[in-house]
Amino acid sequence: MRVINAVGSTCLGLLMASAVQAADLSGNTGPRHEVRGGVMYHDTMNRESGVDLNVEYLSRFAAFDLFVPVVQWRATFRPHVGGSLNTAGHTSFVYGGYSLTLDLTDRIFVEGSFGGMVHNGVHVSADRSRLSLGCNVMFRESASVGFRINDQINVSAMVEHGSNAGLCEANNGITNAGVRVGYTF
Structure with missing residues (x-):
């Protein structure tokens, strides 16, 4: 068992070292701020x-x-904060968490995020035109696919979902989908 642990630790160490070295050689400038x-x-x-x-x-x-040197992909973890305002006066929310952006090419990326959200929606509703969200604090996750127009501007399609994961009485959850433009600086 000790031999397996030693071999596994050595392989993991070599993989991490090659990833760091490859990251240094890639000319990567590192994570940047972005507004979307x-x-x-x-x-x-x-x-x-x-x-x-x-x-x-x-x-x-x-x-x-x-x-990830094997496939030449760069992944970036960044904290995020945001909000969605509903124009019809229904559920709006603010959120925060971490996003993982995976660069498939210089221009194409995919992204996933996980965190929490606080909303102003209805907890439990008999009105069929309203969501029953159970509680104000919920989990939030999203997935995006995007295209970089240039070094600073990108456009992405996103789907996001908020849910209390069954921790509160009602749990309709909320799912939104749309398009965003990002500016990196």
Whole structure:
């Protein structure tokens, strides 16, 4: 068992060292700040109406890069904060968490995020035109695919979902989908 642990630790150490070395040789400038804004189709279940105006800030502080040398992909973890305002007066929310951006090419990226959100929606509703979200604090996750127009501007399609994971009485959850434009600086 000790031999297996030693071999595994050595392999992991070599992999991490090669990833760090490859990251240094890639010319990567590291994580950067980014602001995104867009329009989201509110509640894909069609219980609540309206369009959401979304804004998000991704910080380079407390961020870090990883490089996967086998496939030449760069991954960046960055903290984010944001909010979505519903134009029809239904559920709006603010959120925060961490995003993982994976650069598939110089221009194409995919992204996933996980964190929490606080909303102003209804906890339990008999009204079929409103979501029953159970509690104000929920988990939030999102997935995006994007295209970098240049070094500073990108456009992405995103789907986001908020849920209390069954921790509160009701749990309809909320799912939005839309398009955003990002500016990196």
